[in-house]
Amino acid sequence: MPGSARRSRLTLRLLALGYLAALLAIPVAMVFYRTFEHGIGPAWDAVTTPPAQHAFWLTVMMVAIAVPLNTIFGIGLGLAIVRGRWRGKTLVSAIVDLPFAVSPVVVGLALILVYGNKGWIGGVFAENGIRIIFSTPGMVLATIFVSLPFVVREVVPVLREIGVEQEEAASTLGASSWQTFWRVTLPAIRWGVAYGVILTTARALGEFGAVAVVSGKIEGQTETMTLFVEQRFQAFDLTGAYAASVVLALFALAVIGTMTLLDRRKET
Amino acid sequence: MAIDVHHVSKSFNGFKALDDVSLSVPDGSLTALLGPSGGGKSTLLRVIAGLEEPDSGEVLFSGEAVTTLPAQERGVGFVFQHYAAFKHMTVRDNIAFGLKIRKRSKSEVRERVDELLALVHLGGWADRYPAQLSGGQRQRMALARALAVQPRVLLLDEPFGALDATVRKELRDWLRRLHDEVHVTTIFVTHDQEEALEVAQQVAVINAGSIEQTGTPDDLYERPANPFVRIQPALGDGTPVPVLATRQQADDLELHAGQIVWLRVHHMREFAA
Numbered sequence: 001m002p003g004s005a006r007r008s009r010l011t012l013r014l015l016a017l018g019y020l021a022a023l024l025a026i027p028v029a030m031v032f033y034r035t036f037e038h039g040i041g042p043a044w045d046a047v048t049t050p051p052a053q054h055a056f057w058l059t060v061m062m063v064a065i066a067v068p069l070n071t072i073f074g075i076g077l078g079l080a081i082v083r084g085r086w087r088g089k090t091l092v093s094a095i096v097d098l099p100f101a102v103s104p105v106v107v108g109l110a111l112i113l114v115y116g117n118k119g120w121i122g123g124v125f126a127e128n129g130i131r132i133i134f135s136t137p138g139m140v141l142a143t144i145f146v147s148l149p150f151v152v153r154e155v156v157p158v159l160r161e162i163g164v165e166q167e168e169a170a171s172t173l174g175a176s177s178w179q180t181f182w183r184v185t186l187p188a189i190r191w192g193v194a195y196g197v198i199l200t201t202a203r204a205l206g207e208f209g210a211v212a213v214v215s216g217k218i219e220g221q222t223e224t225m226t227l228f229v230e231q232r233f234q235a236f237d238l239t240g241a242y243a244a245s246v247v248l249a250l251f252a253l254a255v256i257g258t259m260t261l262l263d264r265r266k267e268t
Numbered sequence: 269m270a271i272d273v274h275h276v277s278k279s280f281n282g283f284k285a286l287d288d289v290s291l292s293v294p295d296g297s298l299t300a301l302l303g304p305s306g307g308g309k310s311t312l313l314r315v316i317a318g319l320e321e322p323d324s325g326e327v328l329f330s331g332e333a334v335t336t337l338p339a340q341e342r343g344v345g346f347v348f349q350h351y352a353a354f355k356h357m358t359v360r361d362n363i364a365f366g367l368k369i370r371k372r373s374k375s376e377v378r379e380r381v382d383e384l385l386a387l388v389h390l391g392g393w394a395d396r397y398p399a400q401l402s403g404g405q406r407q408r409m410a411l412a413r414a415l416a417v418q419p420r421v422l423l424l425d426e427p428f429g430a431l432d433a434t435v436r437k438e439l440r441d442w443l444r445r446l447h448d449e450v451h452v453t454t455i456f457v458t459h460d461q462e463e464a465l466e467v468a469q470q471v472a473v474i475n476a477g478s479i480e481q482t483g484t485p486d487d488l489y490e491r492p493a494n495p496f497v498r499i500q501p502a503l504g505d506g507t508p509v510p511v512l513a514t515r516q517q518a519d520d521l522e523l524h525a526g527q528i529v530w531l532r533v534h535h536m537r538e539f540a541a
Contacts, residue, residue, distance in 0.1 A: 166353075168319050171340045172318075172319070172344055172346040173365050174343075175369050179369060184354060187357075
């Protein structure tokens with residue numbers, strides 16, 4: 001029956017759209033609405049205060065450190081998992097997924113145990129006057145930890161798919177393993193890497209729990225954008241909280257946009 | 269360049285892919301490694317190329333041991349069954365790969381690649397990507413890429429296995445002609461007896477990790493050490509068929525149950541009669 005088939009298709013579509021609207025679109029739109037309710041002026045003032053600017057640049061720094069490190073690590077580990085022949089591969093591959101499974105708050109607490117002033121490693125640093133927890137290095141560690149699996153998880157299936165033949169061909173043509181990596185392997189997995197980088201960036205930008213635990217939330221010192229949003233909210237400065245949220249949302253939109261563009265290029 | 273393989277053995281997780289294999293390939297010859305799949309012929313080719321390290325035994329190029337030399341330093345050209353084309357590079361860049369690695373000048377690379385494009389009849393396809401080529405074209409590109417660096421030996425692993433029958437026959441004739449022109453020592457792996465007997469000057473029959481016999485196609489046909497003859501056109505492909513029942517033949521062929529037998533066409537007719 002074509003009529004009822006169309007009706008059920010329409011119902012399905014409406015349900016899906018309604019779900020998206022209720023959970024995503026309306027709340028996000030509300031944030032934008034409340035931010036610019038009284039014009040752009042107050043919002044602009046709220047995100048240009050010194051603590052807000054500091055939070056912004058701290059977040060940028062987190063991303064700038066965590067993303068390259070996790071990219072290099074992710075490609076390296078991906079290669080080791082797919083191409084290497086060593087014991088414990090399965091175990092390591094499972095451990096990489098831990099940040100997906102463990103709650104960020106637990107990650108933060110675990111980092112304090114190890115890197116706090118009384119922790120094994122943190123103690124050594126503390127004796128030399130370097131503070132890791134309640135300071136930037138700890139926050140960088142937390143960000144790296146929670147965004148660690150993305151590049152590995154994107155790269156591993158692509159490496160499996162391309163197989164070893166192209167690499168073997170390169171070596172019979174006289175390429176060293178380094179040349180083979182740069183000229184053959186990396187170009188072949190570039191879309192996987194790009195995807196992983198984007199997901200890592202998104203995660204690093206938005207991380208709250210782990211960073212909150214290890215940061216100590218010192219305003220103007222250890223406050224990233226997400227922490228700043230929460231702090232403004234707790235201080236009943238709703239305009240500040242919404243405005244900072246909009247900055248984060250714009251970041252995220254840029255990331256999603258890049259991902260969509262990449263997707264399109266991949267198809268051509 | 270002559271190639272000698274001395275007592276090479278290679279196992280994968282306890283499976284003996286090569287069991288004490290020795291083989292001599294004369295300089296400038298065209299040799300086929302013939303046998304059923306899983307028989308060890310590809311492994312032998314990969315050991316010669318340096319893509320696989322033997323557990324024991326030696327590989328000699330012109331009398332010089334190269335067993336521990338990595339593939340990149342052996343100066344071999346290798347052609348894979350599934351082409352192993354660099355998908356992100358154009359046909360021109362694929363062929364130029366080895367030359368660029370060797371840091372040849374731009375003009376030299378250009379000249380050599382143009383020459384090879386003409387040789388493999390891909391002149392008009394230089395700026396295409398492998399995905400835009402047919403299987404036969406991709407394999408010709410892979411051949412040109414392997415030949416670009418003027419290898420001391422050309423190794424082909426089931427080069428025509430993934431192609432349809434017409435293209436396969438065409439490329440097979442072309443390989444024969446190419447060898448007559450270029451005279452590079454060539455070894456190719458095949459499970460197709462017709463292909464081996466028609467193209468090669470020397471055929472080594474490999475089964476279950478051992479070489480059963482080496483000789484010219486005529487030797488193999490006239491004096492089979494082990495009745496490796498085959499059942500082709502009747503069955504449509506070159507897969508060896510184990511004999512299930514024992515049957516005594518009148519003149520020169522005795523079959524045993526469990527034995528793998530390749531039948532020539534006229535033997536087939538005798539069976540049928």
